Amino acid sequence: xxxxxxxxxxxxxxxxxxxxxxISVTLDGDEFTHLTGTITGPVxxxxxxxxxxxxxxxxxxxxxxxxxxxxxxxxxHPNISSQNGAICLDILKDQWSPxxxxxxxxxxxxxxxxxxxxxxxxxxxxxxxxxxDYPTFAGTARYWTETFAKxxxxxxxEKVQKLVEMGFPDVLVRKTLEIVGGDENMALxxxxxx
Amino acid sequence: xxxxxxxxxxxxxxxxxxxxxxxxxxxxxRDDDIMQQHNAIQAxxxxxxxxxxxxxxxxxxxxxxxxxxxxxxxxxxxxxLLEKIQVLSESYAAIRRTRGDGNCFFRSFMFxxxxxxxxxxxxxxxxxxxxxxxxxxxxxxxxxxxDFTFEDFFALFxxxxxxxxxxxxxxxxxxxLVQRSRDQSVSDYVVMFFRFVTSGxxxxxSEFFEPFILGLSNTTVEQFCKTSVEPMGEESDHxxxxxxxxxxxxxxxxxxxxxSSCDAExxxxxxxxxxxxxxxxxxxxxxxxxxxxxPFITLLYRPGHYDILYxxxxxxxx
Numbered sequence: 001x002x003x004x005x006x007x008x009x010x011x012x013x014x015x016x017x018x019x020x021x022x023i024s025v026t027l028d029g030d031e032f033t034h035l036t037g038t039i040t041g042p043v044x045x046x047x048x049x050x051x052x053x054x055x056x057x058x059x060x061x062x063x064x065x066x067x068x069x070x071x072x073x074x075x076x077h078p079n080i081s082s083q084n085g086a087i088c089l090d091i092l093k094d095q096w097s098p099x100x101x102x103x104x105x106x107x108x109x110x111x112x113x114x115x116x117x118x119x120x121x122x123x124x125x126x127x128x129x130x131x132x133d134y135p136t137f138a139g140t141a142r143y144w145t146e147t148f149a150k151x152x153x154x155x156x157x158e159k160v161q162k163l164v165e166m167g168f169p170d171v172l173v174r175k176t177l178e179i180v181g182g183d184e185n186m187a188l189x190x191x192x193x194x
Numbered sequence: 195x196x197x198x199x200x201x202x203x204x205x206x207x208x209x210x211x212x213x214x215x216x217x218x219x220x221x222x223x224r225d226d227d228i229m230q231q232h233n234a235i236q237a238x239x240x241x242x243x244x245x246x247x248x249x250x251x252x253x254x255x256x257x258x259x260x261x262x263x264x265x266x267x268x269x270x271x272x273x274x275l276l277e278k279i280q281v282l283s284e285s286y287a288a289i290r291r292t293r294g295d296g297n298c299f300f301r302s303f304m305f306x307x308x309x310x311x312x313x314x315x316x317x318x319x320x321x322x323x324x325x326x327x328x329x330x331x332x333x334x335x336x337x338x339x340x341d342f343t344f345e346d347f348f349a350l351f352x353x354x355x356x357x358x359x360x361x362x363x364x365x366x367x368x369x370x371l372v373q374r375s376r377d378q379s380v381s382d383y384v385v386m387f388f389r390f391v392t393s394g395x396x397x398x399x400s401e402f403f404e405p406f407i408l409g410l411s412n413t414t415v416e417q418f419c420k421t422s423v424e425p426m427g428e429e430s431d432h433x434x435x436x437x438x439x440x441x442x443x444x445x446x447x448x449x450x451x452x453x454s455s456c457d458a459e460x461x462x463x464x465x466x467x468x469x470x471x472x473x474x475x476x477x478x479x480x481x482x483x484x485x486x487x488x489p490f491i492t493l494l495y496r497p498g499h500y501d502i503l504y505x506x507x508x509x510x511x512x
Binding site for chain 2: 066097
């Protein structure tokens with residue numbers, strides 16, 4: 001049986017300062033078993049400007065069992081599966097404690113975006129890239145943020161189409177957009193100069 | 195809009211690394227799968243634990259057993275241990291074994307303390323510890339813990355404390371106490387209550403605990419509390435015992451049953467009394483601190499595990 005009273009309190013606690021923390025949680029329907037968390041990408045990281053949604057399943061044993069979290073928004077990060085959003089973070093597994101909350105867990109995810117731990121990867125490919133070729137990693141992560149985590153921004157395909165219409169080859173346009181992290185103007189500049 | 199397709203050209207390893215990864219794995223590869231696997235391994239380990247039958251394996255507390263069960267356990271084991279058990283049996287009559295799930299120290303402490311109150315009906319002690327618990331609550335608040343994270347655990351322990359005092363409608367018998375302590379939903383809440391109290395005490399006096407913690411795990415006080423105190427199932431060390439004993443003002447005796455060598459005088463069993471730091475004993479009564487220094491809780495420590503020991507009623511104290 002899910003401890004609704006506690007989850008209710010957590011929702012209030014989490015959402016009261018969402019403007020500052022960049023973290024919020026909403027109920028998915030009427031059940032207290034399924035929630036959606038939102039975190040903003042930390043400033044100064046390839047995730048800056050992104051809004052990331054996290055699927056949260058509350059186990060019946062909560063708070064003794066950790067909430068089950070997974071990124072709904074696709075993200076390029078050594079500790080998050082680029083395939084299914086699964087997260088490698090100790091506090092969501094054996095280091096969970098009832099002293100932690102949904103808010104502290106989401107704050108930890110935000111911290112994880114700031115400080116990846118490639119030594120303990122969830123996604124080996126991303127981790128390898130992070131360690132061997134950081135610039136490409138950062139470019140890809142920015143591109144994914146731009147593409148998947150910015151709801152208001154123009155879709156990447158539209159940008160590609162616009163640049164292709166200007167006369168640049170499709171493959172080159174896509175590659176350049178990725179390098180500059182999806183910024184259309186920067187891509188145009190690079191295409192013109194390069 | 196499929197960047198993976200585009201990336202596929204560059205990330206050739208991508209496909210080769212996860213050959214079995216298809217979109218159907220999306221919902222099946224989850225943290226809880228890993229945890230379930232982890233639990234399965236733990237359950238498997240528990241089966242390997244000798245001398246505890248299948249039926250008993252998952253019971254949080256067993257019934258009180260005569261100390262002779264220990265000799266039976268070690269019959270084919272080290273002669274030193276058998277001799278030590280012999281020495282122990284001069285002062286102790288019985289043992290109550292607890293489940294080896296990493297919470298055994300806290301569970302043993304819980305049962306032993308509540309049992310002591312049930313049998314002694316020491317209302318002064320209940321008042322004293324209640325005041326300490328109030329202080330622990332304030333400590334956690336001042337450390338920045340949100341009330342809702344700990345209040346349920348505190349309330350549940352205070353309820354148990356009230357229930358073991360007789361003469362109320364809610365009073366419980368010894369048998370009820372055993373049943374309740376075996377009930378995971380009660381037992382785990384109380385364990386978590388103690389973990390909060392322990393963590394709060396360590397953080398509050400972080401300068402005092404820092405050298406101990408550095409010696410144990412080479413981490414910061416903050417990190418130690420997060421990884422070794424607050425999560426369920428994390429085993430207790432002397433740091434935990436000192437902190438809990440100090441915070442609640444309850445002395446604890448630990449008898450050590452290990453292979454440590456003995457002097458020429460003969461076999462003896464090492465023990466350590468954890469006596470609450472005087473300055474931290476709240477509500478010291480006019481009768482003085484000496485009232486506190488005789489532990490009424492005795493635990494038996496075997497490497498990695500704590501059980502409860504019962505002294506012989508009329509026999510000399512060890």
